[in-house]
Amino acid sequence: MAELRLAYSMRAVPTAPWVEAPVNYLxxxxxxxxxYNPPPGTGLPRRDGNYRNFTVRIHDARPLVGSLSLDRQAFSLTRHETEVRDFYREEEVRSSYSIEVEALIKRETGxxxxxxFDHTLRTADRAVERGLRTPVRSVHNDYTEKSGPQRVRDLLPPDEAEARLAKRFAEYNVWRNIAQEPIEMAPLGLIDAQSIAPRDLAVCDLVYADRVGEIYQGVYNADHQWHYFPAMTRDEAILIKCYDSAKDGRARFSLHSAxxxxxxxxxxxxxQSIEVRAFAFFD
Incomplete structure (x- = not known):
């Protein structure tokens, strides 16, 4: 963490500890x-729902890095070197990067x-024609009370799935900049999970060509505490907890948006960014 703070201190410091920007809520x-999510390269997602932009204050979370917790805020930032040279090479991501992410999550969560099990490349530059996805500009969380366990059953053999579901498990996203330069456009905003009320999480059907899943869309709440990490570099990673089976007071879900x-x-x-999704299982 000290190295991360030192690296940031060498960059340009934002002129204010926050920015104000519109985010898209229900x-x-x-x-x-x-x-409705079309296959990559075939068009943009289409959404039903009463969505509106609300202007929120988004705080620079870099001064808080040392105190952030996946079990309280549901997100954290860590220094994370990678050996990947080209994130647009599918084979390199599925082999080398998956191993790096697995080790990172084990290190950070125990x-x-x-x-x-999944990754998504996003870019704000000609995403559709390049077969990629655009940054998601709606307040959401990738898994719900129902879809978290269901995804485990989809991925693991039946006997192993039920054994794992009987103990604590969690789903984490690992998000990073994949360009050589720091992020300048469409950074990721994250809500402190401690400011999220149960009524703020609305079940949303996620319709693909071959299946229907579920995510949470965020319902506007003026109490939400927003944060981001300005000028993220390629050697940093955000961990986001999107699901936790434990019901002992720790953060279980989160909300985020570009x-x-x-x-x-x-x-x-x-x-240009990549997010990798993974399940963590605990003994």
Missing amino acids: ADLSIKPVT ASKVVV FDDPSSSANARPR
Whole structure:
């Protein structure tokens, strides 16, 4: 953590400890939220629901790095070197990077087993024509009370799945910048899980060509405490807890969204990022 703070101190420090920016929430549940996700490269997602932009204050979380906890805020930032040269090479991500992420999650959580099962590349530059996805500009969480356990059953053999589901397990996303330059456009905003009320999590069907899943969409709550990590570099990673089976008071779900940083320059480089999804199992 000390190295991470030192590295940041050598960069340009933001002129204010926060920015104000609009983020896209569900205003209410008058329309059932549904998101239709086409295959990559075929178009943009389509959403049903009463969505509206709300302006929020998003705090620079770098001064808090040493005190952030996956079990309290549901997100953390860590220094994480990678041997991956080109994140656009599928084979390199599935082999080398998956091993790196597995080791990172074990280190940060103490899990006995980690299963990396999915990744998504995002860019703000010609994403559809390149077969990629765009940054998600809606307040959401990747798994729900129902879809977390279901995804374990989808991934593991039946006997192993039921044995793992009988003990604590959690789903984590590992998010990073994959460009050589620091992120200038569409950074990731994260809500402190301690400020999320149960009513803020609305079940949303996630419709693909071959299956239907579930995520949570965020319902606007003025009490939400927003944070981000300005100018993220390629050697940093955000861990986000999207599901935890434990019901002992620790954070179980989170909410996050890309946002348009008003402090970005007019010619900011398009964001390039990867998020890897993994289950962590505990003995």
